[in-house]
Amino acid sequence: MxxxxxxxxxxxxxxxxxxxxxxxxxxxxxxxxxxxxxAFDPNSTTEYPSNTKLYQDPDLVEGNQYGRRWRRHDRFDVKLSEKSDYARTAILALHGGGIEKGTSELALGIAGYDPGDLVGADNLPAPAILPTTYDYFLFEGLLSEGNKALHVTSKNCDDHIALSLARSHFNVLSLHGCTFDQIKLPTSEFPTTGNRAVAVVGGLNPAFRAALVTEIKNAGFQAVDAYNSKYSSTLGEFNGSHVTNPCNLTMLGMGAQLELTGELRASLFGDYDSRSGRATTWNQSGGRFEAFRDACRRAVATVEATQPIL
Incomplete structure (x- = not known):
């Protein structure tokens, strides 16, 4: 959000x-x-102006009130006779954990990992569950309640790891959460008593947005392009347009962002309410988590297919 x-x-x-x-x-x-x-107030509606300010708050301890997880995959080219691939896409969840529930688990799924099993034997990283993996970064609220107070607006994100990932990739897909009432879609098409599970697709990369809208719809979900004139008048705060939004701080200067309503995120888990519940029931949603995850992965593959490493 x-x-x-x-x-x-x-x-x-x-x-x-x-x-x-x-x-x-x-x-x-x-x-x-x-x-x-x-002292830190979990009920505060005033945001930290940056990640730096949040990290400097003496009332907050990393690993207690918030946490960060990230992975940059080891890729290399040591043969002059061959051309190796390069990581082109990173997945971000800047407001994960209890801040915007479900976004960190979904980010891990899209990146190719089991959201509930990132640590394997001897504290080594658990293997991916999908053949293609993507680099990722997660900032997660760990409070039992009041995690919204840990929200830093995307355009103010200055976390060094998040920004380094964004700037070293062609593409970023950044996941966020919103409410259905916030996005104020036309009631003629999206009545408040109807299906409130909607994905708003933003970011400055029009090809990436188009691929995401197409694949998400084909997977049976509702999706709108935030720049479509039918919806754009109410989606200014949800369109991922700011140039300092990490989704746009890529090597191409543009990327993609998903704002997912609470109803959509809740539908992707058997137990949505708790962190442990989401981590262990992502595969108990009647296939919805996998369907949405795979739709996003197909969109990434579509965009990457047009981006050869020169």
Missing amino acids: TSSDHTASRRTVLTAFAAAAAAGAPLIGQLAAATPAA
Whole structure:
């Protein structure tokens, strides 16, 4: 989900006002030297302005409140007589875990891995479950509740690993979550009492968007192109258009983004509500997870087929 920009700081300056009054010191000087005093609030609606600021919050500990997982596959060319392939696509879930539920599990599936089994024997990476794999990055909220407070708007993402993956690939597919009511699609085509499981396809790569819409629809799901004039008037915050959105920070300067409604994401799991439930029941949705995963993988393959390594 792409949130509106917030200009207010996460930390209140009231402490600085109180300190200045008590000390009789000039207010400006006290404000300049003030140290943020408010503890992390899981109910806050004010976003961190960047991943850097989130990581610097002393109230948050990586591995406790949030976590990151990533994989860059080992590819190499050591033979002058042969031409080897190069990794062209990376899969991102910038708001995974409990922030936008289901996006990290789906990202792992599209990347070719079992969402519930990434660690094998002796803590070595578990093998892929599909023959073709993609590099991936996940930022995941690990709180029991209030994970929305860990959301950083995509265009403000400055995580070094996420950005390095994006900039070293031709394509990025970034997965996000939204609600059906937020996207405000025409009720004539998408009545509020009808099928609310919808994928909004964005990003600046029109060929990638077209492939995703086609494959997702062919797999039996609803999908709309955020740039289609029928829908674009209400999808400005969900179209992945910003040039600093990691999906567009590729070698080509464009990529793709999926905004998936809660109803769609929930339908991909036997147990959607908990992290452990999603990890263990992705293959208990009557084939819907696999169908959506494979539709995205076919779209990636379609786009990559037009991108030879020169």
